Amino acid sequence: MYNYRQNIGPSQSGHSRLSGTTSPAQIRKAQQTNSASETQPLFIQNASSSLTQKNERASYFIDKETANEIAEMRSPISTPNAKKYQGVDRVNKELRHIASAVFTAAKSSGLNMVEVQCSVLDGTLHISSNFHSDKIIQSLQESLNKDYRAEEKSYRPADFNDWEDVYDSREHRHATKLNDFVDSDSRMKSIVRNMRREIRQDVGVPHNTNLNNEEIASQAVNMLKDIRAALVKLKDGDSSSIMIHAPLKSSADEKTRETTHAEQNIQEYIATQGQQALQSVRKNHGIEDTSNVIVPMAGRFVACATCNEVEHVAKSSERGFFNPESNQAVLHRATSRVGRAFPGERQYIAHNTLSSDSHEAISRAKDIAHQFALGKSGNLSSHHKELVTPYSFDTDSDSDPEDKKPRRPANS
Ligand SMILES: [Zn+2]
Numbered sequence: 001m002y003n004y005r006q007n008i009g010p011s012q013s014g015h016s017r018l019s020g021t022t023s024p025a026q027i028r029k030a031q032q033t034n035s036a037s038e039t040q041p042l043f044i045q046n047a048s049s050s051l052t053q054k055n056e057r058a059s060y061f062i063d064k065e066t067a068n069e070i071a072e073m074r075s076p077i078s079t080p081n082a083k084k085y086q087g088v089d090r091v092n093k094e095l096r097h098i099a100s101a102v103f104t105a106a107k108s109s110g111l112n113m114v115e116v117q118c119s120v121l122d123g124t125l126h127i128s129s130n131f132h133s134d135k136i137i138q139s140l141q142e143s144l145n146k147d148y149r150a151e152e153k154s155y156r157p158a159d160f161n162d163w164e165d166v167y168d169s170r171e172h173r174h175a176t177k178l179n180d181f182v183d184s185d186s187r188m189k190s191i192v193r194n195m196r197r198e199i200r201q202d203v204g205v206p207h208n209t210n211l212n213n214e215e216i217a218s219q220a221v222n223m224l225k226d227i228r229a230a231l232v233k234l235k236d237g238d239s240s241s242i243m244i245h246a247p248l249k250s251s252a253d254e255k256t257r258e259t260t261h262a263e264q265n266i267q268e269y270i271a272t273q274g275q276q277a278l279q280s281v282r283k284n285h286g287i288e289d290t291s292n293v294i295v296p297m298a299g300r301f302v303a304c305a306t307c308n309e310v311e312h313v314a315k316s317s318e319r320g321f322f323n324p325e326s327n328q329a330v331l332h333r334a335t336s337r338v339g340r341a342f343p344g345e346r347q348y349i350a351h352n353t354l355s356s357d358s359h360e361a362i363s364r365a366k367d368i369a370h371q372f373a374l375g376k377s378g379n380l381s382s383h384h385k386e387l388v389t390p391y392s393f394d395t396d397s398d399s400d401p402e403d404k405k406p407r408r409p410a411n412s
Contacts, residue, residue: 057248058365059258059348060373067343070305070377074387085334087204088220088294090195092334094181094227095119095298098127098140100174103300105139105146106132107171112252117262117299120223121270122281125230128245128265131252136244137234144235148176182231192221206332208315208324209292219294222285245269248348258346261307263297267314268350270295270329271321278329292330295322303333305341305382306349309368312381314353319360321353338382341372 062070085093099116106113106129113129116136120126127136151172159165180187198204199217209216230241245265251258260268270277278293287293303311311331314320322331351365352358368380377383 056362057348058351058362058369059346060369061346062341062343062372062375064343066375067341069375070372071340071387073377073383074385076389077386079388080337083335085204087195087198088206088216088296088332089204089334090191090198091120091220091223091227091296092298092332094178094224095296096300097174097178097181098125098227098231099299100171101143101178102127102129102136102139104171104175105143106135109135109139111135115262115299115301115304117266117297119263119266119270119295119297120227120230121274121293121295122277122284123226123229123241124277125227125242126245126266126269127242128247128262130247130259130262131250133244133246133250133265137239137242140231140242141234141237141239143175144179144182144231146175146179148172148179178231182228182235188224188228192224195220195224204334206294206330209294209330210290210324210327211292211294215287215291216294218285219287223294223296243269248350257344258348260348260350261304261342262299263303263307264310264350264353266297267310267321267331267353271314271352274329290327292324292327294332295329296332296334298334302335302337302339304339305377305380306347306368306372308338308382308385309371309380310349310353310365313364313368317355317364319355319357321356336385337388338385340387347372 095118098118102116103113111132113132113135116127116129118125118127127140129136181191195204196217199213199220202213205213205216211219226241233239233241245262245268247262247265248260248268249258250260281287281293282289282291311322311333314322315324315331317323320326322329324330347369349365349369351361353361354364355361371377371380
């Protein structure tokens with residue numbers, strides 16, 4: 001089992017730090033302690049000591065040329081039409097908005113997190129980024145307290161194939177909508193009402209679970225409530241319902257650039273330390289021991305080719321943590337699209353979702369890293385998946401009337 005170290009609050013400012021193997025009970029205790037301060041989130045820092053042991057972690061590095069070669073083996077497509085985020089996908093949509101808001105606020109402070117991904121499990125909002133994860137809470141809090149409506153910015157791009165145009169309008173739109181989600185009770189009620197109706201009609205429902213639609217709706221509504229409650233608290237300075245996951249190792253420096261990607265950081269935690277959360281969510285929400293627990297995941301981008309491969313193996317292999325037949329957690333993304341492989345960074349693979357057997361998990365991670373390092377994508381699950389050439393953002397939503405430039409509410 002992989003060891004974690006916890007760091008409550010930024011270490012530079014001298015906050016207490018626990019080290020060594022951390023039990024779920026210790027995490028809960030730290031969370032409670034943390035809650036008392038009402039200012040610092042629980043910050044999960046993976047143990048770097050494991051990286052010093054040779055062969056402990058699989059990793060790879062590819063240059064731009066190799067990344068392009070891998071990408072060119074896939075079928076290129078232009079940007080798809082806006083899609084509907086319906087049913088459980090509405091949970092993913094809110095998580096995307098959080099990722100955008102965090103990224104945007106960090107960017108305005110001169111930091112490039114590259115990617116931010118989010119999940120929610122048993123009352124805790126999980127957030128990670130490829131880089132600068134220690135600034136996530138501060139960035140999100142800033143975003144929640146900013147009046148985006150006062151800014152005269154474009155809410156929709158004029159050209160969906162223009163990266164800059166898409167980029168700018170999306171950041172502004174997502175941050176505004178996230179603040180609406182937090183501030184407006186009526187918007188929350190409307191989302192829940194629509195989500196229940198859609199799930200009842202079997203729309204936006206994951207079909208790889210052993211749950212009926214009523215059970216799926218119940219889990220999805222609880223996720224939305226948990227996300228909103230965590231954000232409402234954070235807006236007032238209480239980050240006790242948010243858990244930040246640092247990469248296994250992270251350097252944004254050009255020469256020594258290395259990381260594990262955001263979604264893998266969260267998944268690694270859930271696979272190794274999340275058993276208590278899975279049991280707790282079952283107990284708190286009346287989910288039977290044999291029933292799946294849905295774990296949503298979303299970020300600014302669709303999963304890159306590497307993260308997709310990790311998720312594919314975790315979902316489809318025997319002993320994989322997200323294999324629904326294990327009656328454990330079922331990973332839910334609102335898209336099946338897959339982005340490119342990232343060049344120019346040493347990328348470590350978080351292997352603990354790949355198998356409950358640690359030797360097998362490491363072996364599977366090495367196999368994934370090997371395929372990318374060689375630039376031979378033929379055995380990868382993304383090989384036959386189309387690649388949107390302009391960018392890897394998830395497509396926009398066309399499901400809400402709020403997608404249009406919202407009017408300023410009468411009470412603000
Ligand atoms: Zn990735």
